[in-house]
Amino acid sequence: MRLIFLGPPGAGKGTQAKRLTDKYGIPQLSTGDMLRAAVTAGTEIGKRAKAVMDAGGLVSDDIVNQIVSERIQEADCAKGFILDGYPRTVPQAKALAENMRQKDLVLDAVIELKVDEEALVRRIENRVAETIAAGGTVRSDDNPDSFRKRLSEYREKTAPLSQYYEGQGELVVLDGMAHVDAVTVAIEAVLEKDANAAASAARI
Known part of the structure; x- marks a missing residue:
């Protein structure tokens, strides 16, 4: 099972990826984690990074693409992986497709969690208000202005991926505003459909 999660900050990608990781025993791969691991391991590409x-x-992009290429060959990715935060751009998506083609790997699904951005901003505002009311400290990046900036950056750089993967016939759009359990059920339905389709193709 090889998946890509798309969606803006706060869409719930991390939560859903964690559930799939726990159920299927496949790793969730984020760009930051992969970069840090490569640097710590002292690989050639890690040294360059x-x-x-x-x-x-x-x-x-060249360095990031190579780090991802090496990471998905590791033993824990044998049964599959979930990419969260990569690819970020269409060029990265094309590089990933070529990397996977060379390794005879197939992408099972690209799942985009669609959300109401203003509703997400209101969630941040409520969380900040609750933290302050409880006497807690608000993180510097946990405020509506910073969040709106992150949403804007997502739309500019990453949102075009939706069109790219839709054109490839690989995009599945789900309602990220639904209850977290309902989103999980919807994702499972996509995976089951893909698994059935793959099994049918194998019998032909």
């Missing part, structure tokens, strides 16, 4: 980061630069 560290040099860029130490210099205060942004890690290039």
Whole structure:
């Protein structure tokens, strides 16, 4: 099972990925985690990434793509994986497709969690108000203005992925505003449908 989760910050991708990880025993892979692991392991590509980061630069697509390519070959990915936060752009998506083609791997589904952005902002506002009322400390990035900026960046850079994967016939859009359990059920239905289709194709 090889999946990609799409959706803006706060859409619930992490929650759903965790549930699938627990159920199917496949890893959830995020760009940040993969970068840190490569740097810690001291791989050749990890050394290149560290040099860029130490210099205060942004890690290039080429480096990120190679780190992902190496990561999905590791033993814990043998049964599949969930990509969360990668690819972020259409060029990265095309590079991933080529990497998987070379490894004879097939992407099972690209699941996008559609959400009401204003409703997400209101959730942040309520959370901040509740934290303050409880005498807690609000994180610097946990405020409506910062969140709106992250949503804007998502729309500009990552949202075009929806059109790309829709054009590839791989996109499934689900209601991310539904109850968390209902979203899980909807995802399971997509996976079951894909599994049945794969089994039918294998019999032909």
